[in-house]
Structure formats: structure tokens, C-alpha cells
């Protein structure tokens with residue numbers, strides 16, 4: 001069994017250079033995930049000098065661990081937005097997602113991108129028919145024709161003209177197109193400071209500086225605390241995913257609207273796969289990854305299936321269910337908080353931000369503005385969420401959270417964690433997240449060190465693989 005995402009297997013290993021000297025550009029894009037690449041793509045004909053910097057490898061972050069559905073049927077988003085804001089807001093969001101699907105479909109068609117795009121029917125399902133009524137009614141008011149279905153004890157409503165694809169193949173293809181247009185990509189180059197000087201941004205790390213007129217922060221979770229204070233505005237949700245070989249693929253994707261979440265889709269490559277997700281939880285409420293992977297395997301056993309791939313992933317959830325996309329402050333743009341619907345929203349973000357940079361009117365600028373007055377902000381929840389795991393872990397070090405082969409020490413006053421692998425090799429790391437100093441948990445399935453507060457992830461030897469941390473935790477004598 002492979003303990004990493006299906007999307008990371010059998011893909012081209014394309015390396016980009018590390019930035020080794022100071023440079024100038026018009027637009028600096030920080031982060032080479034779906035958001036960063038999509039923004040670069042939409043700016044490719046702008047005559048602006050565009051640079052994309054990625055702290056790891058392009059397209060290997062959260063976007064490479066998604067389920068890869070491209071759909072506007074997203075849980076009960078339209079009922080939720082109607083409750084939080086108004087039906088008008090829900091309708092605007094609906095149009096934005098329909099537009100995003102068109103953007104992706106047109107790009108794939110016009111650029112002839114081979115990324116396994118497949119048209120499917122998307123379903124949401126529930127054991128209680130009445131729980132689907134409001135979402136169905138709203139969609140019908142928006143002009144969508146709904147399909148109804150009953151399977152075993154589940155009721156479902158479905159919509160047509162939605163898709164699934166291979167996210168990493170899509171990102172790699174967009175990158176190639178951008179490179180042909182002169183956009184520069186740098187990998188293993190992180191940005192850990194941004195400051196202004198003479199009306200320009202100076203961004204960089206200990207080794208290099210990039211001077212830019214405009215900066216787009218497409219780093220999933222903004223690594224800087226100010227000015228956005230994202231730990232106070234969002235929570236994180238983690239899920240456990242598997243891919244299993246199946247004889248036949250079906251032309252639908254589905255997600256239930258109650259917990260425990262089950263989300264599924266099919267994928268056809270050399271083999272046919274069912275991709276199946278469950279166990280979603282708020283990052284700070286549960287810490288035992290092994291338990292969740294075991295639960296996922298139990299689900300699959302019930303379906304008489306054996307996973308070939310197992311992985312986990314987390315996304316950023318906003319309280320008002322709308323992403324933050326747009327201008328944060330003068331010439332600094334941000335795109336985050338996709339609430340697990342980032343395939344449409346990251347592509348939309350690319351279009352909105354590039355339109356803003358090129359002074360083109362975009363109808364969704366206000367809807368997603370990061371500076372909008374938040375309707376539903378729960379400060380106690382976010383503060384508690386950010387601090388709870390830190391306190392629990394530091395004060396009560398609950399040994400049940402860790403695998404058997406992990407133990408802890410203090411060396412030179414620093415907290416150290418040691419994992420002993422099957423060959424008795426010791427992997428030693430600092431057990432404190434460089435981001436906001438939370439203690440890290442060991443994920444015994446994927447063999448990573450994961451931060452329960454804000455989602456940073458590190459490999460066995462302490463190299464950061466997912467932010468917001470910009471620094472490794474590798475122990476050095």
C-alpha cells in the first residue's frame with residue numbers, strides 16, 4: 001500500500017531552479033499550487049514580468065492531495081449562504097462557481113490539456129430526504145434542473161455539467177504554458193518576509209530578495225501573521241482519503257451533507273480507481289490520525305475494498321463559508337479559505353486577482369473581498385482552537401497521541417522528538433512548530449510531523465512539506 005496521494009504517483013518529475021540572486025519583477029506570486037499557477041496563467045499575456053516562487057515543488061501542496069472534483073454542488077452551501085447573508089449572495093456564489101467551471105473547462109479545451117477531465121453528475125446525499133429540500137429548491141430557483149435518486153437508505157439530489165480531473169497534471173500543464181510565455185518559476189525558494197521600500201515590496205529569505213510592484217500571496221495559509229490575522233479568521237479541517245482499484249468507473253461524484261462526511265469520485269488512468277474520503281474533523285478537536293485511518297479502512301472493508309493509496313489533507317474553513325480572494329492592502333493580494341472547494345475557487349481566484357492587477361472589472365471582486373465585514377466571526381472558537389492543542393500537548397503530553405516508536409527528550413532546553421524506524425534508524429526533530437510554537441503530533445501512517453494548531457506538516461527528518469511554517473524542524477547537534 002502507498003501512503004501518499006494517488007496524484008503524486010507516476011507524474012513527471014519537472015524541476016525548476018532555486019533562486020540564487022536578487023531579482024526585480026512586476027508581480028511576485030508566492031506559492032505554486034492551483035491558486036498561484038492559475039493566477040500566473042491569467043497574467044501570461046499581460047506584458048508584466050511575472051515570477052512564481054515555491055518553497056517546495058510546484059503543485060505538491062494541498063492541491064496534490066485533493067479529491068479533484070470540479071463542481072458547484074458543494075455540501076449545502078447555498079442554504080448556508082442564504083442563512084448567513086441572503087439569497088442574493090447565495091446566487092452570486094452560484095454564478096461564480098459556474099463561471100469557474102467554465103474557466104477550467106475552456107482552458108483545458110483550448111490548451112488541449114491532458115488531465116483526465118471527465119464530465120460527471122454531482123450528487124449530495126442524506127438519509128433524510130427533507131434535509132436536501134432547501135438546497136434543491138434554491139438550485140431550482142437559480143435555474144438548475146435537479147435529478148433525484150434513492151439508493152439503499154440514502155436520498156440524493158444531483159446536477160449535471162460538473163467534472164473530475166487529475167489536479168497535478170493540470171497544474172503541470174499550466175506551468176509549461178506559462179513558461180513558454182516567459183513566466184519564471186523558482187522552487188525550493190521560500191518567502192519568509194515581506195516589507196515595503198519606496199512603494200515596492202521587498203520579499204525574500206535569508207539568501208535572496210525579490211523586489212516586486214505587486215505581490216500575490218497564494219501560499220494556501222498565509223505564512224505572515226500581520227496584516228491579515230488569519231488564525232483568528234479561519235479553522236482547519238482535516239480528512240482521510242483512499243484510492244482503490246475498481247473494475248469499472250462510474251460517471252458520478254457524491255458527498256453526504258451530514259457527519260461523518262463521505263465523499264467519492266472515480267478516476268480512470270491506466271487503472272480504474274474509486275477515490276473515497278471520510279473522517280473529516282476540525283484540526284484541533286482530534287489528534288489521532290491512526291484512529292481515523294483505521295476507521296477509513298473499516299469503511300472500505302465494509303465495501304469489500306482494499307486501499308492502494310492512503311493519505312490525509314486539510315483545508316482552510318471560513319466562518320461565513322466564502323473564500324478570501326482579492327486585495328488585502330495596497331498591491332498585496334491574497335487567496336485562501338476555500339472551505340474544501342478549492343478547485344473551482346483557486347481557478348476563480350486566479351481570474352479575479354489577475355483582472356484586478358490588469359485593471360479589468362471582475363463581478364466577484366466584492367463578494368470575496370478579504371476586507372469584507374465578516375458576518376459570522378467566532379473569535380472564542382478560533383482562539384480556543386489555536387491554543388487548545390498547544391496547551392494540551394505541552395502540559396499533558398498525552399502519550400496516546402503518538403505511535404509506539406516515538407519518544408521525547410529535552411536537549412539543551414529544547415523539546416526533541418525521536419522516531420525510530422523499522423531499521424532502528426533514529427529520526428530526530430525539534431518538536432515545536434516554527435510557525436506559532438505549537439507542539440507537533442506524529443502521523444504514524446504517512447510518517448509526518450503534523451501541527452494540530454495551524455496545519456504545518458514536516459517529513460520524518462523535519463523538512464517542512466506544507467505551511468504555514470517556513471522553517472524546517474530538523475535537529476542539529
Ligand SMILES: Cc1cc2nc3c(=O)[nH]c(=O)nc-3n(C[C@H](O)[C@H](O)[C@H](O)COP(=O)(O)OP(=O)(O)OC[C@H]3O[C@@H](n4cnc5c(N)ncnc54)[C@H](O)[C@@H]3O)c2cc1C
Pocket residue numbers: 030031032033034035036053054055056057058059060061062063064065066067068069070071189190191192218219220223237238239240241277312313314315335336338339340341342343344345346465466467468470
Ligand atoms: C481532503 C480534501 C479534499 C478536497 N477535495 C476537493 C475537491 O474535490 N474539489 C475542490 O474543489 N476542492 C477540494 N479541496 C480543496 C482544495 O484541494 C484546496 O482548497 C486547494 O487545493 C488549495 O490550493 P492552493 O493553491 O491554495 O494551495 P496549495 O496547493 O497548498 O498551494 C500553495 C503552495 O504555496 C507554497 N508555499 C506556502 N508558503 C510558501 C512560502 N512562504 N514561500 C513560497 N511558497 C510557499 C506551498 O508549498 C504550496 O505549494 C479538498 C481539500 C481537502 C483538504
